Amino acid sequence: MPPHVEDTARRSTTASAERLLNLLIALLDRESGYTREQLRAIVPGYDRAGNQDAFERMFERDKAHLRSLGYPVEEIPDDDPWASDAQLTPRYRVPRGSYRLPQVRFSAEESAVLAVAADAWNDAAQDRLARRALDKLEPALSTEAAPGKDLQPTVAVADPAFEPLLSAVLAHRTVRFDYVDRTGAFTQRTVQPWGVGSRYGAWYLAGWDTDRNAERTFRLSRIISEVAVTRETFDPPRDFSMGGRLAGMVRQRPHLRVIVFVREGAGQLLRRIAAPAPSPAWRAPEGFDAVALAVHDTESAAEHVCAAGPDARVPREPVPGIRDDAAPGELAPTAEGAPATDTASSAESASTSEDTPTAEDIATQNAVADAVARRLRDARAFQARMPGVDVRWGKQRRHGAAKASTEQHLARLLHIVRHVYAHQGAELEETARHFGITDAELVNDLQTL
Incomplete structure (x- = not known):
C-alpha cells in the first residue's frame, strides 16, 4: 500500500475511533439519554455526515461497535412531557455501572492462571480477544505472582470451522455445513449453535439440529465444508452450559x-x-x-x-x-x-x-x-x-500494531486508560510493549485521548 494511502486510512480509523469514544462519553453522561438528533449535534464527527441517511448508517454502525465491546446501548422512550406522540423519538444511553464487573480480587494463583490462559491461544483472532479480556480484568489481578517463564502452553485450533462457528454462537446465528459421521455417511446439517468447546483433545459444537428437530453434538474435524453463517437468528436455551455438556462426555473404548x-x-x-x-x-x-x-x-x-x-x-x-x-x-x-x-x-x-x-x-x-x-x-x-504462501510456524509476536479496525482501535484506547489508571506513573516504553505497539503509536493514542 502506498504511504499516502496508508496514512489516509490510519487517519480515517483514528477519526472513527475518536467519534466512537465521544459517543460513549455522551451515552454515559446523562441517565435520561439523548435523541439521535441531539447526539448528532453534540458528538464531534457526526457533522461530517453529508445527509440524514449517511448519519443514520454511521450511527447504526457505531452502536453495533459499542455493543460488541460490551457497552449495552439502550433505547428508551422520550421523557419530554410536552411532546406529542408524533414528536416522541427514542433516546439512547449506556446505564452507568451496567458494564462494570462487581468488586472482585483474584489471588496470585488465579491471576497467574488467567495470564497463562490468555497467552495460550495460537490463533491471532482468539489471542486478541483473550488479551482484551485480560486487560479488562487487570485492575483485579494480583501482582504478587506471575506465570513462570518455563510454562508456555498453547491452544491451537486447526479446524477452519472454529472461528465462523464461534462467531455464530456469539451472534446467535444459524449455520449450515456438510458433515461426515463416524460411519462415513455425508449429510448437510442446519444447526442453531449453542456453544463450542474442547474435550479429550478435540473441538466440539453443541446445538439444535433443525432438520432432525433434536439436540446434537458435532466434532469440528468432521465438518468437511465451509461453514455458512445465515441471517436467521435464534434464542439459545437459558440453562445450556457447554462446560456441562463437555463434562457429560464419556471417553468410550475404541471399536x-x-x-x-x-x-x-x-x-x-x-x-x-x-x-x-x-x-x-x-x-x-x-x-x-x-x-x-x-x-x-x-x-x-x-x-x-x-x-x-x-x-x-x-x-x-x-x-x-x-x-x-x-x-x-x-x-x-x-x-x-x-x-x-x-x-x-x-x-x-x-x-x-x-x-x-x-x-x-x-x-x-x-x-x-x-x-x-x-x-x-x-x-x-x-x-x-495459494501459491507462494509463507507459513510461519509457532506463535508470532508482532513488534508494531498492524492496521487496526475502528473497533479494535477504540478498544485499545479504552484499555490504555484502564491500564494507566491502574499503573500510576507507568513508563512510556513499558506501556507500549504491554500493548504490542510502538512508542510513536502510543503517543498518537494518548494525543487522541
Missing part, C-alpha cells in the same frame, strides 16, 4: 482397529497411541513397522495418520510390501484424542480374529485410506490456489 505402516525411527506421536500389529498377515515393507491403531472411527484414524506426514502409510489389504494405491498421510491437523461424537450408533469391532483379517478389516482399511487420500487432495487443491 475399530487400523493397521498403519510407520517409517522406522519416525512417527513417534503415532507410535505412542498404537501397538504392534497383532497379525503377521500385515507385513510392512522394508524400512517400516506395522502398528495397530485403536480408534473410534475412520476419520479419527485419518487425522492421526495425516499428522505423521509421509512417515505413515495405510495399506488397503494384507499383502507383502505396499501397493501403489496405498495412501500416505501428511498435512492434516493433529488430534490427541478421539472420543465419540454425534449420535451415530456404535459399530461392532472390526476384527474378530487377530490372525486372519476379515472382510470388515479390509473395509476399514479402505475407508481410512480413502479418508487420508481425500485430505491429501484437499490439501493439494488448497496449495494450488
